[in-house]
Amino acid sequence: MTTNRCHLVEVTPMPDVRYSLNLGYLHATAAADPQCADAYTITKHVIFQVPGLVDRIDAWLDTLEHVDTLAISVYFWNRAPSFYIVEAVKRRWPDCVVIMGGNDVSHQTETVFAEAPGVDILAHGEGEMVFRDLLRTLSGGGELETVPGISFRRDGEIVVNPVGERIKDLSVIPSPLLSGVYDIKDISSSRIIIMETNRGCPYSCAFCYWGGATQSKVRPFPLERIKEEITFIVTHAGQDATLFLADANFGILPQDVEIAEWLVAELKRLDKRIFLFTNWAKNTSKRVLRIADILYSGNLIAAVTLSAQSFSPDVLQIAKRSNIKPDYYRSLQQEFQQRGIPTYTELIWGMPGETVESFLSGLEYVIDSGGHPVVYPLLLLNNTEYTSETFRSDHSVRTRHLPYQITNPEMRAEFVVAHAKMSEDDWLRGMELRLSMAVFYGALLRGLLRVVSRQSGRRVVDLCMLLVDFLRTTDPATTVGAIVANHRDIWIDPQAFDADLIIGITGSDGIPEHLHYQALLRHLLDTGAFADFIRQAAAHLWDRLNPDDVSPHEYAELVDYQVFVVGALAVSVRRDPPSGPVTMPLSRRIHELLVETGQLPVPPVGFPHRAEVTLDPDRFTTSPVDSLLLAIYHGSVQVAKSFHTADVLDQGVVSLDAG
Secondary structure, X not given: OOOEEEEEEEEEXXXXXXXXXXXXXXXXXXXXXXXXXXXXXEEEEEEEOOOOHHHHHHHHHOOOOOOOEEEEEOOHHHHHHHHXXXXXXXXXXXXXXXXXEOOOOOOOHHHHHHHOOOOOEEEOOOOHHHHHHHHHHHHHOOOHHHOOOEEEEEOOEEEEOOOOOOOOOHHHOOOOOOOOOOOHHHHHOOOEEEEOOEEOOOOOOOOOXXXXXXXXXXXXXXXXXXXXXXXXXXXXXXXXXXXXXXXXXXXXXXXXXXXXXXXXXXHHHOOOOOEEEXXXXXXXXXXXXXXXXXXXXXXXXXXXXXXXXXXOXXXXXXXXXXXXXXXXXXXXXXXXXXXXXXXXXXXXXXXOOOOHHHXXXXXXXXXXXXXXXXXXXXXXXXXXXXXXXXXXXXXXXXEEEEEEEOOEEEXXXXXXXXXXXXXXXXXXXXXXXXXXXXXXXXXXXXXXXXXXXXXXXXXXXHHHHHHHHXXXXXXXXXXXXXXXXXHHHHOOOHHHOOHHHHHHHHOXXXXXXXXXXXXXXXXXHHHOOHHHHHHHHHHHHHOOOOOOOOOHHHHHHHHHHHHHHHHHHHHHHHOOOOOOOEEEEOOHHHHHHHHHOOOOOOOXXXXXXXXXXXXXXXXXXXXXXXXXXXXXXXXXOOOOHHHEOXXXXXXXXXXXXXX
């Protein structure tokens, strides 16, 4: 008996990945059904979304003997190449049945069928049982009208079947890890392994597909199965792989504590190192604090994400966002700091209802609470309230399609660039502030900015806004000026991206997130130009401060301190030969101010404030440069606090008193 050759495809933005959770679910569910197992030979393809992928599709299809059925999973970032694959397959094998599903195309029947004529069947919502039932029907000659949750064409007309209920008992979905549908080599050679411990989101955020479109009860996978999957991953994943728990709110369920404990215990038992990334529970609780303690102590996480998105009540009301209350957020930050766990707070720039001033106030609240703000532009996702015509009209939303990753024009997304409370000029200014915050508050001038803010009463965000003007005036004939100008240009015209300049600095395997920030820092640190750059930026600020804001002597010492700190960072980035700890004397006053503003560790009990700072530039020389710079951006490496070595304090090396 000749079986139907079914090919499952996912185009991923992640390099060095051979394991797809989505394709594994579909394959395992179909393979567990006797009728599907007899009728189909299933092959999975995880394709890395390199620039120019569409030009390579035909050569990839040459390697396939035949495609009888194609099932492809679509998200906003891979929409263009996924649609191209569908049409290319249909040209070669016109009788192939093409099934498409995924967040970006669910419930988008007319649009998808118009844009991708090669699609025969569109699957909506959770796909495992829909896919199984669909294969059963196709192989048995049944009627497509009997399959819940699909759309299809018949005689030129579009038929839309009602969507079935969500899967209440997730144990009915076979494990893609434990069912044997993946070879061990696929696991061991994948840089990132994705798994779920639960599904669903109880919130109804208008900008989010997870909750806004589905708002469903959180349904856990069985705890024993989760433990077995974790043991399987720890056993077979490569050293230093990343485990991504793709839950909407990890830490929302009591069993999540036991999951964290099991993961740490298995890593210790098998002497393995794996890094964990997850979406933390939106309204962070004491349970999240406990889980973070477990994972951070086990060296699995570098920081905890607090997803605030905005601190404006008007914005949150429009977004239907149940947020962390400001007072509770501040107390959480204090608890994380007491436990020594870094955090970063996600804010979205461009949310309807947000003004420039309300956004600056939110940024400053994060900083003043001891948090580390990380800013993302607002993207519109299909099937969310933000994308409805009514919402767009009510809030005068204007958008532009731009690359989600600037290095790859095929990975496009819909960015909000203006609305009733934000002009396009405002939006561009906010994107420039995002770069200024990352460069100066994240890395080069944080200590100075915090102290000057404390002394002058000026907000850190306002100081960083002044540094936007400094960046704008940088000579575009210089490398720094060219990077800054290109960063500004790409938000207007993405074709202006200067790949020779930016990738020439970061390398072709750089992390796409905030690439211009990485290029600017790498250039400054690699070439040693950081010292002059820091002094020029500080001089720009000084000229705009009042004479009584801070004394010239103290300001000059703060600038010297920043040059010293970034010099230690540069040693790590340049991979200079190990040199051991380096020390800089400080006046008692400056040391006290840096401690008071959280920029240096509080001296141990019984030790007075020290008059020097010792940093270990060798500490991060084994970290990939781009990962280190992104860690600084995300606040998990707090320059210079994280360079400060505890053993130096313990040994009393910093006990000199300079008066």
